[in-house]
Amino acid sequence: MKVSLAVEVAGIQMKNPVMPASGTFGYGEEYAPYIDLNNLGAIVTKGLSLRPKAGNPTPRITETVSGMLNAIGLQNVGVDAFIEHKMPFLRELNTPVIANFFGNTLDEYGEVARRLDAIPELAGVELNISCPNVKQGGIVFGTDPKAAFDAVNVVRKNLRKPLIVKLTPNVTDITEIARAAEDAGADALSCINTITGMAIDVRTRRPKIANRTGGLSGPAIRPVAVRMVHQVVQAVKIPVIGVGGISTAEDALEFLIAGASAVQVGTANFVDPDAMQKVIDGLERFCLEEGIGDIRTLIGSLEGQ
Amino acid sequence: MPNFKTRILANQEIAPGYWRMRIQAPGAVAACRPGQFLMFRVQLSLLPLLRRPFGIFRTGFQPSDVDGLPPVEYLEILYKVVGQGTAMMSELHQGDRVEILSPLGRGFDPGQPGREKILVGGGIGLVPLFMLAEQLVADSKVRLLMGGRTRDDIIAITEFERLGVETYTSTEDGSLGEQGLVTDVLEKKLDQVADAEVFACGPMPMLEAVHRICSRHGVPLQVSLEALMACGVGACLGCVVKGAGHSDENPRYLCTCKEGPVFRSEQLDWSRLEKTDSFCEGCKQ
Numbered sequence: 001m002k003v004s005l006a007v008e009v010a011g012i013q014m015k016n017p018v019m020p021a022s023g024t025f026g027y028g029e030e031y032a033p034y035i036d037l038n039n040l041g042a043i044v045t046k047g048l049s050l051r052p053k054a055g056n057p058t059p060r061i062t063e064t065v066s067g068m069l070n071a072i073g074l075q076n077v078g079v080d081a082f083i084e085h086k087m088p089f090l091r092e093l094n095t096p097v098i099a100n101f102f103g104n105t106l107d108e109y110g111e112v113a114r115r116l117d118a119i120p121e122l123a124g125v126e127l128n129i130s131c132p133n134v135k136q137g138g139i140v141f142g143t144d145p146k147a148a149f150d151a152v153n154v155v156r157k158n159l160r161k162p163l164i165v166k167l168t169p170n171v172t173d174i175t176e177i178a179r180a181a182e183d184a185g186a187d188a189l190s191c192i193n194t195i196t197g198m199a200i201d202v203r204t205r206r207p208k209i210a211n212r213t214g215g216l217s218g219p220a221i222r223p224v225a226v227r228m229v230h231q232v233v234q235a236v237k238i239p240v241i242g243v244g245g246i247s248t249a250e251d252a253l254e255f256l257i258a259g260a261s262a263v264q265v266g267t268a269n270f271v272d273p274d275a276m277q278k279v280i281d282g283l284e285r286f287c288l289e290e291g292i293g294d295i296r297t298l299i300g301s302l303e304g305q
Numbered sequence: 306m307p308n309f310k311t312r313i314l315a316n317q318e319i320a321p322g323y324w325r326m327r328i329q330a331p332g333a334v335a336a337c338r339p340g341q342f343l344m345f346r347v348q349l350s351l352l353p354l355l356r357r358p359f360g361i362f363r364t365g366f367q368p369s370d371v372d373g374l375p376p377v378e379y380l381e382i383l384y385k386v387v388g389q390g391t392a393m394m395s396e397l398h399q400g401d402r403v404e405i406l407s408p409l410g411r412g413f414d415p416g417q418p419g420r421e422k423i424l425v426g427g428g429i430g431l432v433p434l435f436m437l438a439e440q441l442v443a444d445s446k447v448r449l450l451m452g453g454r455t456r457d458d459i460i461a462i463t464e465f466e467r468l469g470v471e472t473y474t475s476t477e478d479g480s481l482g483e484q485g486l487v488t489d490v491l492e493k494k495l496d497q498v499a500d501a502e503v504f505a506c507g508p509m510p511m512l513e514a515v516h517r518i519c520s521r522h523g524v525p526l527q528v529s530l531e532a533l534m535a536c537g538v539g540a541c542l543g544c545v546v547k548g549a550g551h552s553d554e555n556p557r558y559l560c561t562c563k564e565g566p567v568f569r570s571e572q573l574d575w576s577r578l579e580k581t582d583s584f585c586e587g588c589k590q
Contacts, residue, residue, distance in 0.1 A: 026540035030563075033307050034406075034538070054556030061535055061543035066351045068535060072542045075558065219351050270535040271346070271354060273308050273406065 003287040004294045005280070007041070009239050009262050010162035010187035012096050012123045014041035017295065018252065018280050021243050021266030022047055022100035022126060022166070023072070024217075027086040028093070034273035038094045039280060041262060045086070047128050048101040048116075050108045052078035062199050062208040067218030067245075068267055069197050071211035074102065079115050087119060096123030098164065106154045109141075113158040124161050127152065127186075130168030130193035142168040142193075145180040156185035164241065167191040167232070169221075174228050175235035182236045190241035190264060191232055192225045218267040219245045226254050233259030233300065247275055249282020259300040313401045314367065314379055316394075321457045323429065324395050325362075325383050328405060333364045333380040339437035340412030340529055340567040343382070344537040345394070346404035353390045355535050358562070360433035360506070361408060362461075380407065383460060385429045409537050410566045413437050413527055416502040418444040423498070424470075425491055425515055426451045427507020428458045433529045433566075434506060435464065442468050449473070450494065452487025452511070456480040488514040495522040505529070516570045526570040532561040539563030547574040 005016035019042040025031055028043050037043060055075025062069050077085065079101065090097045099116050103109035109127070116125050129142035129151050141151040152165055165181040167174055169192040178189055194215025199208040207213070225244025233240050239262075242255025247268035255263050268275035287295055314327040344356035359382040366376035386395050397403070415437075416422065422441045424434045431451060441447045449465045449472045452458075459474050459481050466472055474482030475490050483490060488511060495501065495518060505515045506529035519526040532544035545558035546565075551574040559565065559572065 024536075024540060026538075030536075030538050030540040054558055055542060055545070058545060059533055059543075060545070061533055061541065063353060063355050066354055068355060070535075070541070070543060075542050075545070218354055267354070267535075270541055271356065272404075273538070 001288060001291070001293065003284050003292065004296075005283055005287070007262050007296060007299075009241060010124060010164055012042060012098070012162050014096060014262060015039075016041040016280050016283065017256065017262035018276050018283070019044050019098070019262065019264050020269055020276065021264035022128070024266040024269045027077075027082070027090070028097070029086070029089045031269065031273055032089075035277055040095050040276060041280075042096040042098050042123065043090065043093065044098045044100055044126055044264065045082070045090070046076050046100065047074050048076050048079045048082050048099060048112060049074065050079060050103065050112050052076065052081060057210040059209050060211070061214075064197070064199055064216065064218075065220060067216050067220035068270075069199050069209060069214040069216050070194070071209050071214035073211065079112050083115070083119060087121065091121040097121065098124045098126050100126040100128055100166070102128040103151075106150060109151050110154040110158045113155040117159045117161055122161060124164060124187075125155075125159065126164040126166055126190060127155050128166050128193075129181075130166050130170075142177060143171050145176045148177045149180040149184045152181045152184035152186050162187045164188040164190055166193055168193045169224060169228055169244075170196050175231050178232045178236050182238050186238060188239045188241060188261070189232060189236065190243050192221070192228050192244045195221050195224060217245070219247060219251075221245045222251060222254070226258050229255055229260050230258040230302070246279065247271065249279050249286055252279050252283060253286060253298065256295070256298045257300070257302050259302065261299055308404070308406045310402060310404050313397055313399055313403055314377065315399055316397050318395070319383070320460050322386050323383060323457070323460050324386065324391075325381060326394065326397070327367075327379050327381050328403065329377055330364070330380040330405065330407065331378050333378050333407070334366070337361050337364050337380060337408040337436070338412035339415075339440055340433050341408040341410050342433070342531075342537075342566055343380070343405050343407030343409060345382070347390050347393050349404065353393070356406065356537065357390045357394075358409075358531060358534055358537055359384055360529065360531070360566075362432045362435050363439070364436070383429060383432050406537055410562055411564065413504060413529070413567050414569075415440055416445075416525065420445060421498055421501040422447045423491065423494060423501050423503045424449045425487060425503060425505040425507065425511075427487060427511040428453050429460075430505075430507030430511070430529070431461060432506070434504060435461065437504060438465055438468055438470050442470060447471070448494065450475070450487050450490045452476070452490070452507070453481075454478065486514070487511065488518060491515060492518050495519070495524060503527075513575055516575050519570065527567055528570055528573075529567045530561050530565055534562050537562045548572055549574050
């Protein structure tokens with residue numbers, strides 16, 4: 001029996017539904033010695049801003065139970081350096097490349113979108129309106145439906161490529177933001193970004209990361225992410241990419257069955273550079289074992305609703 | 306060999322709280338350069354989640370258990386039990402399966418042949434200096450200045466001596482060697498030696514003092530840093546340090562795992578490095 005793992009998200013054809021979560025995979029080249037990038041469904045690069053961004057003071061990360069807390073602060077090379085120095089490597093790959101980006105203002109969102117739209121080899125973009133670790137650069141646009149609409153709207157006006165909008169879980173009702181993004185022209189949504197958290201060193205009585213709070217990621221957040229993907233899938237018509245604590249094929253299957261059309265693997269890449277390959281292999285094995293010829297038949301197959 | 310599953314050849318406590326682990330690692334001898342590090346996955350389960358970075362102490366060959374088979378290639382780490390991860394590591398035994406990402410990072414530049422080399426180690430910070438010493442003794446006089454709080458913190462000294470390295474020890478409580486700080490010993494040595502290069506690894510306050518002393522004497526210094534890191538390959542950006550010329554307006558961060566862990570001292574902004582960070586191997590882990 002031959003199994004098809006191929007999926008399509010927002011018009012982007014992927015050989016399988018597995019891609020890295022932005023911010024956990026650099027610009028692709030960092031992991032090239034460890035994993036065959038051409039085996040991935042897509043590559044999602046580190047979030048870009050109009051100008052290079054230095055990020056937050058250290059310490060920036062700390063480990064928590066089955067998770068990690070980070071406040072990197074969106075350190076990145078900036079969109080122009082990305083085009084000049086990172087795209088030459090990425091354009092040689094036989095895998096769709098999706099550039100994640102953010103802005104400080106609506107104008108910046110529009111400007112970065114315009115510059116990314118001009119790169120023919122980019123399959124699509126992922127708009128970050130959800131980073132919890134910087135004052136500007138996302139969260140203000142991601143927590144209010146009106147602001148989310150405006151951010152997606154300005155990007156849509158400057159972009160012909162497929163547009164994925166990454167949502168924050170740090171809201172009372174994620175479906176409101178999801179609908180606002182859809183109304184403003186998003187082609188797909190990815191959910192979720194990290195959950196705001198805090199860890200304290202009990203001896204020094206100081207926060208364990210310099211930013212005081214950070215984004216919680218890793219297996220600890222997976223049930224929250226599955227719940228939110230399930231909610232968002234019910235609320236919108238556009239495809240949803242599931243992300244949050246995926247490190248095995250079974251984790252990925254939970255999201256697909258909940259209705260996600262594809263998945264992103266994040267923190268697990270740090271733990272095991274081979275994590276995504278193992279997820280892909282595991283999905284194929286699962287389909288073979290279950291007699292499933294096309295993985296798309298699993299999407300949204302949740303029973304007992 | 307970058308990411309591989311392998312097995313532990315030996316794991317022994319060598320001083321109270323300090324452990325030496327020998328790990329089978331085909332290709333390690335040719336692949337590892339002095340100053341490089343590895344990421345060690347403590348368990349294949351989720352606790353602890355992240356790998357732990359350790360400086361590579363040495364590489365080598367040991368005879369095979371089975372007659373007629375070629376020698377087994379290994380690498381060794383020395384670690385101090387300071388947290389959950391290292392405590393779990395100390396429970397591992399010969400034959401246990403482990404996962405390693407190695408070798409990682411940039412190592413030491415051996416400097417000018419013939420020039421005297423002074424290595425300064427603080428506690429477990431001595432780890433990356435051994436492979437360096439092995440390389441440097443081929444063409445230079447090498448001294449090791451080793452400091453710790455008590456005699457328990459002075460490890461592996463005899464192995465340096467076997468290489469022909471002249472060793473000096475100092476402890477803060479005077480329980481072994483000279484009483485005081487290793488940096489006081491360095492100060493005295495540099496007063497006596499006209500032309501030297503210094504290589505250091507240890508706690509951040511020690512490295513800062515070494516930097517001050519070397520600057521005053523006009524002596525080149527390389528330091529091996531360690532930071533908390535998640536990936537070890539330059540993707541997570543969790544392990545950055547402030548580089549020379551850093552300012553709030555023009556921040557300049559260097560990635561410890563990728564651009565380090567060895568830096569020339571002039572690459573770093575010593576006045577602005579995080580005082581709360583601890584860079585010596587094993588700390589906070």
